Amino acid sequence: MQQQITLEIFRYNPDDKEGPAYKKYEVPFRKDWVILDALNHIKDRIDGTLSFRWSCRMGICGSCGMKVNGNPVLTCASFLEKLAPGPIRIEPLEYFPVIRDLVINMDDFMDNLKKVRSWIIHEKDDNLDEEYLQTPDQLSDYKQYSMCINCMLCYSACPVYGLEPGFMGPAVIALAQRYNMDSRDDGNKLRMDIMNAEGGIWHCTFVGDCSAVCPKNVDPAGAIQRYKLEGARAWWTRWLLPWGKE
Amino acid sequence: MKHQFEPFWWSWFSAGGTLSALVLPVVMMIFGISVPFGWIDDPEYDKLKSLIAPVSSRILIFICISLSLLHWAHRFRFTLYDGLQLQHLNRSLAILCYGSAILISLFAGYVLWNF
Structure with a gap:
């Protein structure tokens, strides 16, 4: 040897x-x-x-x-x-x-993490005496995305992050999705506006390498595609049913 | 805004991808492999023609063709955009790709209508 x-x-x-x-x-x-x-x-x-x-x-x-x-x-x-x-x-x-x-230097990631509000948002003021209960099923909806350890491997694997200045990248979008899918969170609309704008989900071309390299099996590519489906639904609702609720 | 109509095109891309993934392998299996190898009897021309005679069949075929083309257009647009680094031609690429998909779809519609 x-x-x-x-x-x-x-x-x-x-x-x-x-x-x-x-x-x-x-x-x-x-x-x-x-x-x-x-x-x-x-x-x-x-x-x-x-x-x-x-x-x-x-x-x-x-x-x-x-x-x-x-x-x-x-x-x-x-x-x-x-x-x-x-x-x-x-x-x-x-x-x-x-x-x-x-x-x-990962300042770009840290800034974007703040921009997408990767924390639980309540519409009403927090009542500290009240418990926010969650069933195991509700937990399993977002648990996969909460396993992210911010290691940046997905960014290094994403060719679009290298090509498109301003693209928020895989982990930030997966983490936004983590809070969107949390039953205790009310920030979906707020995050959707950011994700539909420049730098958001529509830059992704589904190369899929982000999910391939993820050491925690978070599957950011899957999170982004799910987000796109929601974004497309919101878009069609806005155009076809302008009086409807997005 | 650059991405204003992205959800619109992505919807067709997504629908076309799903539909062609379901339909095309079956078509290829039947007409590309099974018939040439003699695994199944050759469906006669007249029989096939009568199969697509009803308007509903033609509409179905038109949907399959046009959605598959729109799927191709979106994928090809980003292949050129990122692959050949043509970011500065974003609008022209979109017009070229979606435009040709729409034109070929219209031609397919014309052929199907007059069959």
């Missing part, structure tokens, strides 16, 4: 005059190591200047998403063994501005 494996890592320091470059590192090839272990080995033992985000090491926090050999993955869930004999190329997630090395 091989003893070492080569990692080609994207390096970029905004303070350096030289532009971005790939740097090679030899790390021990261990069966029980994931990419993240190898990156931490480099950081601790070889090159302390390497920057990347990580936290939980168990696919919950969503911070260690990177492009490995061109595919967006969680590095805590990608074993070196599966990528042997190497070299393995590691890059920051595509379509995002790079802050440094493997760290991306």
Whole structure:
């Protein structure tokens, strides 16, 4: 069995005059190591200047998403063994501005998350004494979409996010849908106006890669198509029954 | 606004996709595979002609053809738009794709009406 494996890592320091470059590192090839272990080995033992985000090491926090050999993955869930004999190329997630090395800037996502109001909206003022009861069936309507860990893999997989400036992208739409389908929420109309506008659902051409790469099986592509059906229904209602309720 | 009529075209695209996914495999199975291989008897021309004689059959065939074409138009428009990076020609692409789907549908309607 091989003893070492080569990692080609994207390096970029905004303070350096030289532009971005790939740097090679030899790390021990261990069966029980994931990419993240190898990156931490480099950081601790070889090159302390390497920057990347990580936290939980168990696919919950969503911070260690990177492009490995061109595919967006969680590095805590990608074993070196599966990528042997190497070299393995590691890059920051595509379509995002790079802050440094493997760290991306996700301000666009955070802004859009606020824009679609990804929280429960009540029409009436909150009555803190009242409980909002929900049946298991009502919970299962949106539970799948609530599993999103904001890891940004779907954005990196979505060619439309790369091509269309302003497109909100898969996770934000799936999260908007998560609240739309929650029986306790009254914000559907509010979100629909945003989703039907520029940057919303109509940019999506149903490539479907967002759902293919999602580590939590959220299926953002499915969420967007369901949203389109609702959007189309609202559109026809507005044109054919202008006096009706959308 | 750029996306004002997107729900309109998407509705036809969606309906056409669903319908052609149901109908086309059956048509292809019968006329493209089963008949040429001799698995089923060759339906005679006159028999087929009498099958589409009722107005309801013609309307059904017209719906299948026109919706399938509108499905194609929407998909092809975005293939050109994103695939060939023709974002600046958005309006022209829409006119070209939907326009040709509508024209061919009208021609199909004309042929079916005069059959």
